[in-house]
Amino acid sequence: MKQQFIDNINAGKFFDAKKLISAMSPEGMLTFLQGLTFETNLISIYTFIAFLLLENETIFLHQCARSILCISMWEGANAAALLHSQRIYELDPHDIAKKASVLSYFGTPDCTITRQEAQKMAQEILAQDPQNKIALSTLEFLSLKTVKDVN
């Protein structure tokens, strides 16, 4: 099945590929796609998710796309994953954890979040969740950077 799925997505037969995994649970599908990406590093897997997103944009599919990007070895994957995280937050703006997830990309390779944006975001998160670890560690990281920059 795995090989058939790969053949389908490489050939652009996304409907056929979708049929192959339709019986899977969301968790099963995620694990399957992650494993496949880790093994093959095929960009067509991401293309397949993008196809599904075009069909029906959901948080789950964005999460799938994000995780695949994180696992892959493609250039700029982190920046793309950040875009998916931002879109997830946009789709569910009340979940502060999703905002923190966006913030977690600060400082990673290809990240486009500036220090000011990160600081502001962290403060916003802490306003709602004073114990949020990502926000706290980001502020700490920023203070470290500031000290080093001054020195």
Place this chain on the structure above:
Amino acid sequence: MKSQILHVYLLLITHCFVTANIIPVDFRHHYNTQDTPAVSPNTFHNALHEQSSLKHQQGACHTDLFQYSCDQLKTYFAYHNYSQKDVLGLGILYLSNEFVKLVKAYPGYELAIAALRKKMRGMSSFGKWWREHIAGSYSPQLETRINKLYAEIHHQQPQPPAITSQESHHHVHEHTLAYLRDEWAQCAAISYDRKTKKRLKKRINALDQHYTTSSSPPHKDAHIFAQQYHINLHELAPNNGPAIAHVLYQEYIDILDTTAHIPAHDTEILCDALGQASHIGLEANKAGFVDQASKLADFCWTVLDYTKAVGEGICLGAHNTLHMCAHPLQTAKNALIGIGVITYGLVNLTDFVQHAPFLYVVDNDQFFLRLNTIQDQLQTIANATTTYLTSNKPRDIVKDGTAFITEGFLVGKIVSLAANLTKQILPLAMQYAEYIAAEEPLTCLADGELIPVKIPKGIDVGSLENSILKMESNQLPTQIGNGLIPTAHSLEEISVAIAKIETNRINHILTPKTGKHAWNKIITGEVAWEKVKSLIEKVMLEGIITKVEENIVTKSLDIFDKVIDVKYIVLNDTFSIVNAWVRK
């Protein structure tokens, strides 16, 4: 000048012949009795004269004392007012069985035999020749007889003659080969049942090796090296000791010979330690402290094993400064292993530390040094030796190389050796640790406590078995894990996961072209996978989980004010590392 010397010589010869005329020629034929060793006629000349005395001139010499029975001799000496001391001093008469029977009853007999034996051993070749052919007070048969009598007193087999030259050294071994083997086997089985069989095996092997090579030339290099440390091998030969002492003596010869062949570069400390330890060991052996001599020999072999194993990779020079030399990292690690091995030897030698584990093993290929353990052990030895040396009066005598050895002095000398060696290698251990940390900042795991190492092939890890702590496959030993933040993965799992990272992913993590992963912020010089791998190991061991999303876990660790992130995916209960970088 020459004429003066000739004159003196002629006077001496004249004196001897005059003296010889006093001795009756009748004595000559009486020496060849059935159970008395044959003596050449010259032996009689002045036979009773040398040690004493006018009494010979007055009468004794005109009497055929070799014909006398024990009672007759007794009466004779009483009649002529001989004291027991005078009688015991009549060296040549010891060839007479009746005389021996008489003097054996004297209280000073044993001392007299010992004195005679010592005197004969102390004679030079010329002195023997002179006494045998001119003075007539010595014969080889008499020496043999005295040796036999001495051996009877000490319930021993006749001892081989003193080692006065390398040739006689061979002679000793030829005559005592079988004797030593039997004796050694008994010692090994009964008196010296050591904790490790390997020690015995090594010693017996050394014995075998010695006998198989007994026809080869003597160890000239050993003698040369010994001279550098003021070791007089001839004086320290165990002439009267048990067989074990002879075996140990030969071992020390081998140790000195091996040490003499160690390249001098960067090995001053070790050569010094071996020279000093051998000296003390030989003294202990000579004085009969074979247990301590055995321990010191073990120490020497331990150091030699290490020295030979790492070869040129050794760098324990007194003048060595790590920052000056561009040693490969593994060389520094080897040196650290060496310090551990020496520390292990010192622990066994001094008993100041109870246990000496410094190596940890995950499997047959992976070892870890626990640096703090080595330093702690060295510090403990240093403190204990300092305390000992400052609180014991014999220390002043210990410093004197000519002091005779009692057990107290011997222990003092061993402690001095340990103190001196510890003083030299403790700062080196710290320097090496700094060097490794600087070159490979995060190679050291668990706050610098554990350093992964490859054991040089030549090092006999088997002999260090007792000092190796084996890690359980699923968890770190408690004493190692004390300083660690609890982690979901064992060191072994992490090592396996890192080993499974494929080449493309390694390249992706390193980002050699773009430098996006910013390893150059934390690694000086070339960003090599080995260095990055060590960082990943450290993060996986010590880092905290900062993010978990869709089966992907991020662990982060603050190192030198830089945050390193490592991402791994957990699928089917196994985890795989997918990415890592230094946060910008």
